[in-house]
Amino acid sequence: MAPKKIAPRFSTQARHELPGSEKAPFAPSSTDKVAPASGKFTVSVVVRRKTPLNVKTLGKVRITRAEYTRHHAADKADLKLVHAFAKEYGLTVEKNTPKPERRTVLLSGTPAAMQKAFGVTLKRVTTDGATYRVREGAIHIPAELTNIVVAVLGLDNRPQAKPHFRIHKRSGIRPNAAATNTSYTPVQVGQLYQFPAGATATGQTIGIIELGGGYKKADLTAYFKTLGQKAPTVTTVSVDKGKNKPDGANGADGEVMLDIEVAGAIAVGAKIVVYFAPNTDQGFIDAIATAVHDTTNKPSVISISWGGPESSWTAQSLSALDAACQSAAALGITITVAAGDNGATDGGTGNNVDFPASSPHVLACGGTKLVGSGSTITSEVVWNETAANEGATGGGVSTVFPLPTWQANSGVPASTTSTGGRGVPDVAGDADPATGYTIRVDGQTMVIGGTSAVAPLWAGLIALSNAQNKTTAGFIQPTIYAAKGKTAFNDITSGNNGAFSAGPGWDACTGLGSPIGTKIIALLGGTTASKKTVKKAVAPKKAARK
Template identity: 55%
Template sequence: MSTQHPQHSQSRVSFPLSERHIHPGAAVAGKTDPKSIISVSVIVKRKNPLNLEELGGRHVSPQEFSEKYAADPASFAHLREFAHKNGLTVDEGASSLDRRTITMRGPVNKIEEAFGVTLNDYELEGRKFHSYTGTISMTQEHAEPVEAILGLDNHPIAKPHFRVLDHHRKHKKPTGPSPAPTQTPAQASSFNPPQVARLYNFPTGVNGAGQTIGILELGGGYNPNDLSTYFNGLGIAEPQVTAVSVDGATNAPGDPNGADGEVALDIEVAGSIAPGANIAVYFTTNTSQGFLDALTTALHDTANGPPSVISISWGSPESNYTAQSLTAFDDACQSAAALGITITVASGDNGSSDGGTGNNVDFPASSPHVLGCGGTELMASGTTIEQEVVWDDQASQGGASGGGVSSVFARPSWQANANVPAAPTSAGGRGVPDVAGDASPETGYNVTFDGQSEVVGGTSAVAPLWAALIALLNQQRGSNLGFINSTIYASAENGFNDITQGSNGAYSAGPGWDACTGLGSPNGAQLTAILGTSTSTSTAQGTSAVARSHAREHTHTGD
């Protein structure tokens, strides 16, 4: 083509859900090097709409998913043509019809022309990233099969939700009613994960054999020697742990200020409770692109299962994402529900504010297609729970269980009778979290990382705790539970320890569901009875189209 900007003379289609503004607090560091090479993940529409209601709780096989709900090969061929016309290459190894992702690479100047953006470098909190403002566009003749374009903004999208116990901070007094004079007050102490499993009556006689627990990590790493030391110290057979590289990220332990504590917490909690399960750890870049690529890679990872349950301990406020990022990620969570894969997600460690102004909920815990996991403080005597309240250390500059009401996703039908507080927007309404578990660093988990033994808490611990429970239940029942939310909300039986004391800031615990600890912490024996023979993926208000329309109504500040 003879002109410098050959695409500008052609009719273009803008993607309104891709709109983003300058990141709050970010400083412009100059124009992104036009010759630097970047990759873009183009998310493509399904062959057929995925309607979980119509499936009626039935799980589809990977083969049926490929036949019905993957991307159409014709769409990929169409987009390969787009890439070649714009001087971009297609990374076939990173592309997948099942993942509905075609990955394009090229120099920044070609990427800018292809997608109608201008990329600048920014600095925020000591980190440098590239981003754009406005909306992404493509030539009209190629835009139709495209749902989202990720990679044009690579700012860090999420934070790990773990808290290392500050040994120098004085233990706070137990909350709740004062004990009778003849009683000994419950004292805070740390636990080995199997102790917590016993307190919660997790199933015995099963160890997760035949299951794969997937864990998503957006940083950090593990040292195999640390894992051997840890499991040997507990007298537990070391589980099979496999590191999977996504978007070039690798298992990279050793940064004392990094996320090694997160990675260790996830592996050691899940692995010590379900040591018979294989554990696949998907390391990815801390970007919207990397986060989604890791999830879809896990969902369709035939080399490692794929996982029957996926644990996610990373997230950030909904306002940190563009609408297209939220929609694309939630669409992938719907794929998980169809495939019979449970996703457990930490609800955040900053109470009802989620670290922002006003009340916010953490994503992806706010997706209506995941099991959002909040936090408690658990005190025990032997094998008996003495007291369990909402985790809330905010008065001593610590963390608290994340929870509240989504501004983006509508209230699902299964929360209709949960007395979820009023939504902050007309589009929102999904209450977070769904369930809870021990998360306070004061009553945290003994873990080993970077050669050291530490006590670690945070809702990050609750996601792998619940993932391990799901793996045990899957083994016990002989099939995947998949998406359990509608079943546990509808059950007449109480499969939970109802948490009725404490708050996370704006919300207080009380009988039944609340925006601090959801339905409560698990009673494994009762959940075995509830989930032993039944499962459901019905999500009357959680379809892709609904999520997309709600995302459209909301204004987002990031990608």
């Protein structure tokens, strides 16, 4: 029996450019190989919320998952429309398509079908020994999907982000020596920052986003034994077919092991869930959304040590990832993010801030150079080792995200664009490889720094706070930027990251400063957002349909 023909619907409609989907042309070198794209693949189609989140109440009011699903998940009518669109163009809705709260439909098909469905041209490009699927220009969707589809991710699978860790290059490092070149265990860093002695994070789960590399259980067992601790329970979640795939001490394993070992050593007793995803904008965004809506593992804090300059992202990807972070904030989940390791330029031309650290819905973590012993800090300045080719903390002003209300009185420099203004970072911690963390990676003990260490350090502190305060801290910026929050930080007033210098109060190198652990926990325990006022945070009416 011949298959039933589908009456044309979407193919007869006018096409509109998907806002923010423009992708810069790929300029192949003489050695690159370019061919038509081949092989089936899967894209993530992200649709709008039923009702927008009220971002003004984030950090003050939080909502339950039931309330979130009722008001802010995808509308069933919108999902039905995407399914019909897929069927008409010969695309398959994947069986593992997430539930409506993720607002994501996974569609698979051939390059030819994808090109017709989304009005794009796809190429297969081999460059520097790796082969990628590349698209240029904008994505075009039928008129009926305009204002419903907000992002289409995965048509292009070039790498999106870089890990923000730095392996110390110089020899002669002595653990916890009171010298310029030294290293600490994460426990010793916690002592210097007055994290509460003997406190545990039992009952908490820390989510960690990884876009490559992997870990070996034997390494974790051996490492935590040297600390006199039991290794944490670590589980993995595969996102978009990402896997725990160790690639060597010089690869992304250094990032994965640093994240697990720092977070686990600080938040003793916490469970750790690592979300492995491909290093693409699709993988990155799907990983965060998966972690935020993971009702099995239920992470209360998520650590991210990957990113790239804002200019390296499409506008649709920036918006989609920020929306996932908004969801976390609304649900009472804290996200800590490394601010970058290449100073004020973030490795680009002029001044740039790193994303997702520049999202106003995450805790951006900058870096310091920390010297001290026991519980006494003798020196702490901005991390800047560019003269030794060992990086510097990221920081600056977003050109995409506006100045948040909670940062309005912090003296953030003016943005170079009318739309920007969010200052980066929010907080800081030890990140200089010259005063880095003693870490075990693939059987080797090495000293690693970078703001990659600061994100899991703060994630561990938040987990301790959640356990002690018996409630999740959630979105903490309105609290820490308030006047009473100043006493919970070591104010860093010396050093620079290139374009910006440290000074009293917030600065674009170290934010509010490094943590005084016991005071941070007390601060967060006194002003946790209430669930009782949830209805004030939820708009009862749907957004107007256009």
